[in-house]
Amino acid sequence: xENKELVIMDIKKGEVCVLKICWKLDVNTSPLLEAxxxxxxxxxxxxxxxxxxxxxYISSSGLRAVLMGAKKSAAAGGKTVLCALKPQIIEVxxxxxxxxxxxxxxxxxxxxxxxx
Amino acid sequence: MEKEFVANSNAGxxxxxxxxxxxxxxxxxxxxxxxxxxxxxxxxTLFKMNLVFEEIISNIIYYGYEDDTKHEIVxxxxxxxxILAVEIKDDGKAFNPLANPxxxxxxxxxxxxxxxxxxxxxxxxxxxxxxxxxxNFNILSFRKNIHDKG
Numbered sequence: 210x211e212n213k214e215l216v217i218m219d220i221k222k223g224e225v226c227v228l229k230i231c232w233k234l235d236v237n238t239s240p241l242l243e244a245x246x247x248x249x250x251x252x253x254x255x256x257x258x259x260x261x262x263x264x265x266y267i268s269s270s271g272l273r274a275v276l277m278g279a280k281k282s283a284a285a286g287g288k289t290v291l292c293a294l295k296p297q298i299i300e301v302x303x304x305x306x307x308x309x310x311x312x313x314x315x316x317x318x319x320x321x322x323x324x325x
Numbered sequence: 326m327e328k329e330f331v332a333n334s335n336a337g338x339x340x341x342x343x344x345x346x347x348x349x350x351x352x353x354x355x356x357x358x359x360x361x362x363x364x365x366x367x368x369x370t371l372f373k374m375n376l377v378f379e380e381i382i383s384n385i386i387y388y389g390y391e392d393d394t395k396h397e398i399v400x401x402x403x404x405x406x407x408i409l410a411v412e413i414k415d416d417g418k419a420f421n422p423l424a425n426p427x428x429x430x431x432x433x434x435x436x437x438x439x440x441x442x443x444x445x446x447x448x449x450x451x452x453x454x455x456x457x458x459x460x461n462f463n464i465l466s467f468r469k470n471i472h473d474k475g
Contacts, residue, residue: 236347236383266372268379269443279434297372304449305442306430 215241219249222258225324227317229260234271242271246278255287258320262293267301279311288312292320337364337404345386345396345415350379353400364404366471373450374409374469380443381413381422381465389417389463404471412466420463421456423448 215238216231226249234242246257259275279289290312294302302308314320339360343349354375361371382398390396399414428441447467448454454467 236350236379266375268376269446270379270383272442276434276437280437283434297369301376301446304446306428310434310437 215239217242217245219245222321223324225256225258225321226254227258227260229263231263233266234264234274235266235268236270239268239270239274242274243277246274246281250281250285255282255285256324257282257287257289258317259289259291260293260317261291261295261298264298265295267298269305272301272305272307276307276310288324290314290320290323292317335364335404336406337402339402341400341402343382343398343400345390345398347383347386349386349398350382353378353382357402360402360404366404366409370409370469370471374411377447377450377467377469380447384422384443385413385415385417385463389415389420391418407471409469409471410466411469412464414465415463416461417463419458421458422465423454423456 215234218229218231220227220229228242228245230242232238249257257278259278275289275291282289292314293316294313299308299313302311302313312320312323314323337360339356341353341356343353357375357378358371360366361368361374378400385398396416401412401414403410403412422444425441425444428438428445429436432438450469451467452470454465457464457466
């Protein structure tokens with residue numbers, strides 16, 4: 210199936226790992242985010258910024274992947290914050306009751322600031 | 326500014342038959358997008374409808390069947406007077422997704438259950454939703470007012 214791949218770039222900024230997620234977090238692609246989280250946690254990463262600036266779609270499977278990752282990073286003694294969510298994505302977070310669970314920042318810079 | 330939406334002059338119907346394979350959700354999303362473009366419906370609603378479709382169809386495919394054979398999921402979309410009415414019919418085991426208990430949304434991160442969110446989202450993104458069991462088919466029908474924000 211074309212376009213099935215989810216592109217996730219990870220960039221290390223100091224101690225924090227920035228995951229830039231591209232396009233859609235749906236039932237096809239969300240397991241890839243979970244796998245990425247797990248792989249990075251295994252290498253000792255525990256602080257994450259999820260850059261949502263390129264995410265145009267999220268379903269419950271995407272929410273689940275974000276929640277799983279955040280739970281695991283918290284269990285490892287770190288934290289996961291999110292930045293640059295588009296309005297329609299924030300709306301899904303609101304409906305799902307996810308907004309109070311996460312620190313949401315407008316920009317990556319502000320998200321990085323929260324780790325200092 | 327959104328395009329002015331003229332009631333009555335913008336009616337349309339579409340029937341889509343999917344196989345019980347998870348890849349089919351992508352195909353459906355493309356068909357739904359074309360339907361929305363053809364009828365000049367707002368993109369905010371398109372996003373929500375694709376989300377609703379993904380949750381319902383993936384639920385049917387993952388939990389509806391007790392065998393490994395091919396099944397059909399029949400989707401009828403009907404646009405009239407600014408209301409999109411959708412019916413989704415499957416021949417899986419009798420299951421009313423609307424009867425599921427709602428997930429606890431007040432739980433903190435560590436205690437938040439992983440499942441149960443999909444149908445909760447569906448219920449909150451459509452305007453009216455009903456389930457019925459008829460002749461060994463599950464029939465889930467919902468309506469979405471296209472004009473409404475939200």
